[in-house]
Amino acid sequence: MxxxxxxxxxxxxxxxxxxxxxxxxxxxxxxxxxxxxxxxxxxxxxxxxxxxxxxxxxxxxxxxxxxxxxxxxxxxxxxxxxxxxxxxxxxxxxxxxxxxxxxxxxxxxxxxxxxxxxxxxxxxxxxxxxxxxxxxxxxxxxxxxxxxxxxxxxxxxxxxxxxxxxxxxxxxxxxxxxxxxxxINEKSKTIAVLRDSGELSDLQIRDFIKTLQQYYRVAPFGIEFVKDNDSVTPVDVLNQLKKFDLIIEPKPTVAFSETKNYIIDQYIMNGGKMLLAADPIIFENDSLANPQSIGYGMPRDLNLDNLLFKYGLRLNNGIVKDERAGGLALATGQGRNTQYEAFDWPYYPISKSDSDNPITKNLEVVKFEYTGTIDTLKNNIKKTVLLSTSPDTQIKILPAAISLSELDQPIDPLATKVGEKPLAVLAEGSFTSAYKNRIKPFEITKTVDNGKESAIVLIADGDVMKNQIDAGKAQELGYDIRTGVLYGNKEFLMNTVNYLLDDTGLIQLRSKNITVPFLNLKKSYDERTKWQLINVLLPLVAVAIFGLVFNYMRRKKYSF
Incomplete structure (x- = not known):
């Protein structure tokens, strides 16, 4: 006891x-x-x-x-x-x-x-x-x-x-x-959004800018305005630009002056980062608003070739025609019976990356509109293709006719396909100045020919940054009003900005893969009687068998 x-x-x-x-x-x-x-x-x-x-x-x-x-x-x-x-x-x-x-x-x-x-x-x-x-x-x-x-x-x-x-x-x-x-965090990084070369309007990039402002300090910035202001020198503009951690160029439509190119070049040489969404093609949907429903895509000269070439990048102005495409909504019916129906439009390529890059991992498809492509050139700069076309891609040399009749014409299987072509590329490393051993547009006391570590993301379509507008209000970036589809454009751009500003911690969380098991509702309903019987009867049968075996062993042990 x-x-x-x-x-x-x-x-x-x-x-x-x-x-x-x-x-x-x-x-x-x-x-x-x-x-x-x-x-x-x-x-x-x-x-x-x-x-x-x-x-x-x-x-x-x-x-x-x-x-x-x-x-x-x-x-x-x-x-x-x-x-x-x-x-x-x-x-x-x-x-x-x-x-x-x-x-x-x-x-x-x-x-x-x-x-x-x-x-x-x-x-x-x-x-x-x-x-x-x-x-x-x-x-x-x-x-x-x-x-x-x-x-x-x-x-x-x-x-x-x-x-x-x-x-x-x-x-x-x-x-x-x-x-x-x-x-929790206070905004510390600064972003300059360039507003001097016919870029997208404030309303067209409102959702992107509004989202950026939740994390960073964002301000408009004009480089070309130096031409109209005698009291401000290009050196003054460059010094002001250096105060920003990143510059964003949303679809310029006017050719860059050599002064602007040199200011951007020296900004990058001093470690500044850049997100450039440059559209090398002149074409908008309203070009199809004619009785023939035909428009013509034309090349756009932005005077960026020399600048990008030195950085190991080239922007091509051939227009992409891809079988993997987003929807173009067209009105069908008449009067009160008018409805919008979405058709796969080969000039709206959609892209999704399967790579482990933190910018694009687990990213939804990104929609492009009338886009060109990018070539990467060999130099000491590391290049990473972020998004590309599908293997079933054709390139139409400009000028090129674009017609709504192509909606009913699948891409010719016998036509020449160029395979996957880059649409967005990340270039990072120590860049060499595009103006090294060249005549400079203006004099700088300390010209930098071999730059600090920096990074550039080049996108071959400016419309990636454009939100749609309905009744004068900016819609969510990536949302297509007519088709009701939300593409991953905003997520892609935000990941890109986070990466360029070394704010990669949150991006890494997207790479976490979790497998979630789900119950098959139809199967569970069809087989519910069987499983109810199993869950009720099986324990009873198991207890009964245990009791019989236990009694048998007990009798055997204590029998004379």
Whole structure:
């Protein structure tokens, strides 16, 4: 009896010590194969930097379809990891439309829209019947007076809801880390958007600029204006430009002067970065607005050849015609019966990279319009093709006729195909000045011929940066109003800017691959009786067999 009491005391003492230790030292173990519940160093660092209460409301509660329940579960697991790192991070799941009337739901939807939150329609399958429900796959993050919306569901072109959720789960850590970055970090890097060579209008690049301003300080900048201002010298302009970490050139349409080229050249020689979306082709959709529905693509001379050639790049003005294409919406019918129907338009090539480059990994397709191509030339600069055409590509030499009748004419299989051609290229390294051993447009006290480490991204289409406009309002970059497809243009450009500004931590989170298993709803419904019987009867049968065997062994052991 004494031994039993001692053993009991030891067990109780051990349990008390274990519970005390567990309350003081908390540890979680991620035993999943893909380490989905292990936060990256970037996300961990952001979580640790939260110094006061951060509130996160997740709008995924109530009755949800299976796909969204999976998204809810994964979101909760992730937020528990964040909260385990820092107790200042608080989260809860709410249903914004619970027990609300239709009018109240509409008001809630309008209030959430102020934060950019849009509802999604989902289907609940029950008993072989489907019901449409409104879901808000978003979270709102509040910290130190700052508020930001965190999207939890990606828009993936031509994908099922299951595929969208799977893709979204892979980016959950990125989305929450991105939200934390917005409300925690102060803007430090600066970007100059060039506005002096007939670039896209402010309204046409509004969504891109608005998104950039969430992370960086952005300002318009004019180089060519020096020609009209006697009080400002090119050297003054160059010195001002050097204060920016990155320059963005959104679809110039007027040829660069040698002064502008030299200022850009010396900016790059001093370590400045550049994102250049140059359109070497003159053609817009309104060129097809004639009785014949025929327009002519013409070459555009931007006076960039010498500058780019020295950097190991060449912009070609042959127009791409690709079988892998985005949709062109055309009006069909007459009067009140007019509808828009999307047709694959070979002059709208779409591109998706399968590489592991942080700029393009896990990126949705990017849409180009009437684009040229890029050649890479051998020199000491490292070149990386970010996006390219499909193997089934033809190049039409300019000037070239472009007709809507080509919608009904598939690319001739016997025609010469040039294979994959670069559409966007990253060049990085120590560039050599394009004006080395050449006459300079103006004198600089300290001309740099062999530059510091720098990087340039060249895109062969300026329309990649252009958002569509509806009723005078800029739409989300990459969103096609007529077809309803959201392309990955904004994500590509933001990744590019992040990379050029050495802000690569968040980009790396996109490379995290997570495999998400889903239940086959049709199969589970068809076979539910079988599995119900198995789950109910199998344990009973197992217990009965165990009882029979146990009794048999017991009788055998104690029989005389």
């Amino acid at each position: 004494k031994k039993i009491i001692i053993s009991l005391i030891v067990i109780i003492a051990a349990l008390v010590l274990i519970n005390y230790g567990a309350s003081k030292w908390y540890e979680r173990f991620d035993l999943t194969k893909d380490q989905r519940y292990t936060l990256s160093p970037v996300a961990t660092q952001l979580a640790e930097s939260v110094e006061s209460t951060m509130l996160i409301d997740v709008f995924l509660d109530g009755e949800l379809p299976p796909e969204f329940r999976k998204l809810q579960s994964e979101t909760q697991q992730l937020l528990e990891e964040y909260a385990a790192i820092n107790k200042n991070i608080k989260f809860n799941f709410v249903n914004p439309t619970e027990d609300e009337s239709i009018e109240a739901v509409e008001q809630i939807t309008m209030r959430l829209a102020q934060y950019g939150i849009k509802p999604a329609m989902a289907t609940i399958m029950e008993g072989g019947k489907s019901t449409k429900v409104v879901v808000f796959p978003w979270a709102i993050m509040v910290y130190n007076g700052k508020t930001t919306a965190v999207p939890l569901l990606k828009t993936v072109a031509r994908a099922t809801m299951e595929e969208r959720v799977n893709s979204s789960i892979q980016e959950l850590e990125y989305q929450f880390a991105d939200g934390m970055s917005k409300v």
